[in-house]
Amino acid sequence: MKLTVWTYEGPPHVGAMRVATGMKGLHYVLHAPQGDTYADLLFTMIERRDHRPPVTYTTFQARDLGADTAGLFKKACQDAYDRFKPEAIIVGASCTAELIQDDPGGLAETMGLPVPVIPLELPSYQRKENFGADETFFQIVKHLAKPTEKTARVSCNVIGPTALGFRHRDDVAEITNLLFELGIEVNVTGPMGATPSDIARMGQAHFNVLLYPETGEMAARYCEKEFGQPYTKVVPIGAGATHDFIAEIRAMSGSTVQLDDDRLRQTWWSRSVDSTYLTGKRVFIFGDGTHVKAAARVARDEMGFEVVGLGCYNREFARDVRALAKEYGVEALITDDYLLVEKTIEDLQPEMILGTQMERHIGKRLGIPCAVISAPVHVQDFPARYSPQMGFEGANVLFDTWIHPLVMGLEEHLLHMFRDDFEFNDAAGPSHHGGAVQHAKPEPETAPEAATADNVIWLRDAERELKKIPFFVRGKARRNTECYAAENGVFEISVDTLYEAKAHFAR
Amino acid sequence: MTELMTPPRSGGCRNAPVLKQRGQREVFCGLTGIIWLHRKMQDAFFLVVGSRTCAHLLQSAAGVMIFAEPRFGTAILEESDLAGLNDAHAELDREVATLLARRPDIRQLFLVGSCPSEVIKLDLTRAAERLTQQYAPKVRVLDYSGSGIETTFTQGEDACLASMVPVLPTTEARNLVVVGALPDVVEDQMLALIDGFGIDTVHVLPSRTIDSDIAIGANTVFALTQPFLGDTHAALIRRGARHIAAPFPMGEEGTTAWLTAIAAEFGVSDEVFETVTSAPRRRARQAVAKAAETLNGKSVFFFPDSQLEIPLARFLTRECGMTALEVGSPYIHDAIHGPDLDLMPAGPQISEGQDVDLQLDRCREARPDLTVCGLGLANPLEAEGLSTKWAIELVFTPVHFYEQAGDLAALFARPLRRKSILGVAAE
Ligand code: SF4
Numbered sequence: 001m002k003l004t005v006w007t008y009e010g011p012p013h014v015g016a017m018r019v020a021t022g023m024k025g026l027h028y029v030l031h032a033p034q035g036d037t038y039a040d041l042l043f044t045m046i047e048r049r050d051h052r053p054p055v056t057y058t059t060f061q062a063r064d065l066g067a068d069t070a071g072l073f074k075k076a077c078q079d080a081y082d083r084f085k086p087e088a089i090i091v092g093a094s095c096t097a098e099l100i101q102d103d104p105g106g107l108a109e110t111m112g113l114p115v116p117v118i119p120l121e122l123p124s125y126q127r128k129e130n131f132g133a134d135e136t137f138f139q140i141v142k143h144l145a146k147p148t149e150k151t152a153r154v155s156c157n158v159i160g161p162t163a164l165g166f167r168h169r170d171d172v173a174e175i176t177n178l179l180f181e182l183g184i185e186v187n188v189t190g191p192m193g194a195t196p197s198d199i200a201r202m203g204q205a206h207f208n209v210l211l212y213p214e215t216g217e218m219a220a221r222y223c224e225k226e227f228g229q230p231y232t233k234v235v236p237i238g239a240g241a242t243h244d245f246i247a248e249i250r251a252m253s254g255s256t257v258q259l260d261d262d263r264l265r266q267t268w269w270s271r272s273v274d275s276t277y278l279t280g281k282r283v284f285i286f287g288d289g290t291h292v293k294a295a296a297r298v299a300r301d302e303m304g305f306e307v308v309g310l311g312c313y314n315r316e317f318a319r320d321v322r323a324l325a326k327e328y329g330v331e332a333l334i335t336d337d338y339l340l341v342e343k344t345i346e347d348l349q350p351e352m353i354l355g356t357q358m359e360r361h362i363g364k365r366l367g368i369p370c371a372v373i374s375a376p377v378h379v380q381d382f383p384a385r386y387s388p389q390m391g392f393e394g395a396n397v398l399f400d401t402w403i404h405p406l407v408m409g410l411e412e413h414l415l416h417m418f419r420d421d422f423e424f425n426d427a428a429g430p431s432h433h434g435g436a437v438q439h440a441k442p443e444p445e446t447a448p449e450a451a452t453a454d455n456v457i458w459l460r461d462a463e464r465e466l467k468k469i470p471f472f473v474r475g476k477a478r479r480n481t482e483c484y485a486a487e488n489g490v491f492e493i494s495v496d497t498l499y500e501a502k503a504h505f506a507r
Numbered sequence: 508m509t510e511l512m513t514p515p516r517s518g519g520c521r522n523a524p525v526l527k528q529r530g531q532r533e534v535f536c537g538l539t540g541i542i543w544l545h546r547k548m549q550d551a552f553f554l555v556v557g558s559r560t561c562a563h564l565l566q567s568a569a570g571v572m573i574f575a576e577p578r579f580g581t582a583i584l585e586e587s588d589l590a591g592l593n594d595a596h597a598e599l600d601r602e603v604a605t606l607l608a609r610r611p612d613i614r615q616l617f618l619v620g621s622c623p624s625e626v627i628k629l630d631l632t633r634a635a636e637r638l639t640q641q642y643a644p645k646v647r648v649l650d651y652s653g654s655g656i657e658t659t660f661t662q663g664e665d666a667c668l669a670s671m672v673p674v675l676p677t678t679e680a681r682n683l684v685v686v687g688a689l690p691d692v693v694e695d696q697m698l699a700l701i702d703g704f705g706i707d708t709v710h711v712l713p714s715r716t717i718d719s720d721i722a723i724g725a726n727t728v729f730a731l732t733q734p735f736l737g738d739t740h741a742a743l744i745r746r747g748a749r750h751i752a753a754p755f756p757m758g759e760e761g762t763t764a765w766l767t768a769i770a771a772e773f774g775v776s777d778e779v780f781e782t783v784t785s786a787p788r789r790r791a792r793q794a795v796a797k798a799a800e801t802l803n804g805k806s807v808f809f810f811p812d813s814q815l816e817i818p819l820a821r822f823l824t825r826e827c828g829m830t831a832l833e834v835g836s837p838y839i840h841d842a843i844h845g846p847d848l849d850l851m852p853a854g855p856q857i858s859e860g861q862d863v864d865l866q867l868d869r870c871r872e873a874r875p876d877l878t879v880c881g882l883g884l885a886n887p888l889e890a891e892g893l894s895t896k897w898a899i900e901l902v903f904t905p906v907h908f909y910e911q912a913g914d915l916a917a918l919f920a921r922p923l924r925r926k927s928i929l930g931v932a933a934e
Contacts, residue, residue: 001582001598003554003606010563033622035536035655038564040883050890052883059532062625062656076531083864095558096622096656099589124558125586 006338006358008313008376012122013094014039015132015215019140020090021053021163022192026140027086029077031069031104032094034059046379047164056080060097070102077108081115088144088196089113090136092120116196118143128336130214130288130314133162137191138218144199147227150206154253155185157205157223159231160216161192166291166375168192170388171211175236178391179209182246182255191215203227207252211235211390213290214314237294238302239267239395266395270302278304278403282476284350285310286333286341286359287374289317291389293324295354295373298398300328309333309348311341313356349475352406357381367471369405456485462493480505512754512764515825515852520834521845523857530862533883534812534837535899536655537663538619539568543903544667545578547688550614550716552606553579555653556599556631557621568899578613580606584623595629596637603638603648613646614717617667620652647717649674659837661735661813661902664688668712672742675712678722682708683769684748686739687732690905691715697732697756697908700766703783704775712739723748728772730765732756732907734847735814737840754846757815758822758912759791764846787909794913795826801920803828808875810884811835811861812898817844819879819901819915821851827916831855832873835866877923894922 013030020028021043030036037057043049058076060069081089091104105119118139122132137159158175161168169192176186187205188198202223208231210220220231230252236245246259269275283305285295289312299305311333312321318334325332333344342362345353353359353370357378363370372381373389388394458466462481469477477498484501485493538561541553555561562581582602588595599618607613616638618631631650638648651670653663668686683706685697694711701709710721727748731740734755744750753768754761763784770780807829809816816836823829833856836844848857858866863884870878871891878888878895885895896919906915 001556001584001588001595001602003580003602004559004562004583005577005580006566007559007562009559011559013560014563033536033655034532034534034659035538035564035622036560037531037533037883038535038539038567040533041881042567044884044886045882048886050886052887057531060656062654065626065656079530079864095560096626099623099626124560125584125589128559 012132160212537658540663798916
């Protein structure tokens with residue numbers, strides 16, 4: 001048993017729903033109690049879908065348990081087929097149905113439905129949403145895709161995008177276009193947008209582009225083995241990764257078409273003088289493994305930030321993320337415990353967080369700006385405008401969205417100069433965010449002694465001096481000073497200690 | 508006494524045939540009630556013993572997540588808990604110990620059962636007794652079921668309140684208990700009205716903290732402010748209390764009828780009643796009339812969701828000039844919903860329970876001007892050109908009593924007004 005307050009991932013059947021809802025012509029019959037229908041609103045509200053997810057829930061009740069839940073399942077399955085006439089059906093159990101052991105797969109098989117029925121085994125008490133999506137898509141491909149001849153022109157499949165994915169809609173458009181410019185046709189994109197008959201002809205492609213390892217890697221591996229399709233390992237998030245991705249595609253396809261990367265503004269934007277203030281900003285990165293890996297590279301190599309900590313919530317990527325952390329000289333945080341993430345951020349006092357919606361809230365509480373880089377998603381993560389994370393345009397989007405929460409270059413200096421101005425002061429927050437943003441900013445100074453733990457005390461003058469430092473560097477100043485004090489055996493921090501530390505850490 | 512509500516001349520809906528279908532139900536489970544109950548009871552913690560699905564439901568239903576550390580959480584069952592129940596009890600004790608050590612402000616702990624905990628027959632009543640012994644008198648531990656196999660949406664609040672009834676102290680005094688979780692501001696308005704009647708022993712269930720002096724006995728009378736409290740109603744009757752049946756206090760008429768029933772019970776004079784209620788009644792009528800301009804002559808279709816459907820349909824048809832086409836409710840309980848059904852003009856199809864696909868067919872066929880439904884259905888129906896009102900908003904927003912009557916009408920008017928505004932802009 002594990003006490004959970006907020007979760008980064010839903011149960012595995014929600015992953016299966018993301019696959020089913022992304023696809024067309026597929027229906028999911030889920031053996032589940034009525035309350036599990038809440039999952040529909042993830043798609044209709046968060047993603048603003050204009051159709052109900054193609055899911056039928058059996059909604060069994062306590063009084064059915066002693067009676068015939070299996071019969072109920074079969075009836076739901078038959079009704080769903082009759083009403084929706086799907087090309088294929090996936091069937092499975094939610095956490096509760098797993099316990100009553102009706103075996104939806106076996107039951108559906110005996111019904112003689114005239115379309116393929118794909119049983120899913122998703123262990124609800126061990127695995128989570130991403131696994132659910134990955135396994136579901138793998139099963140669909142395994143059941144439906146057949147070996148066939150390759151297309152005459154070089155083509156590929158694009159694997160991994162699902163419903164409710166973080167910017168999947170726009171990433172697919174961006175990468176499809178990039179592939180087109182390289183002279184490569186997209187054979188099938190899936191799960192998002194694919195029908196079961198599309199899946200059947202996936203074997204025609206020459207190779208696969210794996211955009212989201214979290215939700216597509218099992219299928220990609222299967223296709224490599226069964227259809228001899230190699231798959232891409234680079235996820236094209238950021239300018240550097242996009243160039244590497246293009247090189248990888250060239251190697252797989254033999255394409256030598258020249259690409260016009262004029263649209264890539266991020267590199268110049270980052271080099272232009274206004275961006276100098278980004279140098280060495282201390283960032284903490286957290287999210288799913290793939291987005292964290294990509295964000296770390298962009299943060300350090302393309303924005304000039306200092307990565308002070310990173311981690312992911314999906315254990316499947318623990319090994320990769322640990323290796324990455326080593327390369328960056330930091331400790332990897334592998335956890336899905338929201339409180340632990342909050343604690344880590346509080347201890348590290350970064351100047352910025354690149355995280356999920358959960359970290360955005362942590363940032364709000366701690367007064368640290370945050371840009372969202374990864375699922376779990378929120379209605380804000382489905383903007384009306386085109387806003388990919390991948391490819392050249394994606395790199396531009398990253399630049400804009402990451403610096404948006406920060407105080408702008410010149411503004412930072414003005415804040416230093418006029419820190420006591422009654423309307424232009426640091427408590428007002430970045431001027432382009434209106435007044436409301438920083439109100440809910442409890443300074444960690446309520447318990448400075450507690451925060452330092454090893455009994456370093458701030459003298460009143462030093463505390464007052466610290467408050468004169470603008471909020472966006474105050475956390476760093478506090479931390480540096482305390483480190484300095486600890487290293488030098490100083491137990492009382494005076495104004496002098498503060499400036500000694502400043503000189504010590506000056507870059 | 509003030510003029511009583513006149514039942515419609517065409518006859519009410521109390522004896523209308525009820526359509527009952529069995530199929531997929533598109534509703535939340537009772538766990539959802541935790542979202543508002545934990546705000547109401549400020550010293551309570553709700554510990555769901557369930558699965559990752561339960562945790563995800565709570566997080567998703569809360570919509571905008573309340574990211575401060577909330578007073579609820581889920582003890583997620585893992586493989587090893589399923590294997591041995593004894594171990595599961597030991598694990599639960601351990602989680603509770605950690606929780607209570609970390610949150611010394613907690614005075615009442617609710618162990619909330621879920622589908623998985625019930626299917627594996629994890630006896631939370633036993634656990635609650637054991638933990639009460641361990642933590643009394645500082646913390647009271649109770650249990651109830653919020654599972655989807657036992658409860659529908661608002662029934663979670665019912666189960667929670669019902670679990671508190673047996674442990675309330677006994678009294679021989681005559682008192683009035685008002686039952687149902689209301690936003691504090693609304694509760695204060697209600698208490699002020701009753702205070703104006705000169706009734707002074709009034710208690711509210713649930714109370715804001717465990718320290719309230721609420722007690723129950725043979726001389727207790729109680730009134731419900733929410734139509735989904737069937738089990739609590741039964742539990743109070745078992746303790747000897749008597750129910751004051753009345754329509755629910757939504758809209759000017761409903762509030763007046765509800766207060767009239769209480770006034771009659773306590774022998775409040777007409778003059779006093781008039782003095783206390785005339786000003787807020789007038790305000791409520793005016794406010795409703797304004798929103799009713801948009802609603803007048805429009806039709807409405809209710810999907811079953813919160814059990815608020817019947818009183819709401821009564822309000823919309825009688826006070827806002829709407830026509831109800833179908834009024835669906837997850838459950839209909841005559842002793843509780845009867846007075847509202849009496850007042851609602853005959854005509855609509857009354858339905859109990861759900862087969863969502865068949866009901867969607869009927870809704871599309873009827874093409875109502877306004878459809879009241881859950882979040883899973885709203886956008887898809889909007890995309891088909893039907894205006895919708897999310898039912899969950901009616902549970903989260905202050906809608907009871909006089910001062911909110913206008914807001915209640917406005918909630919229904921807003922989607923229609925919005926549609927007309929956007930329609931003009933699009934041309
Ligand atoms: S329906 Fe049951 S399993 Fe699903 S969220 Fe509700 S209590 Fe948990």
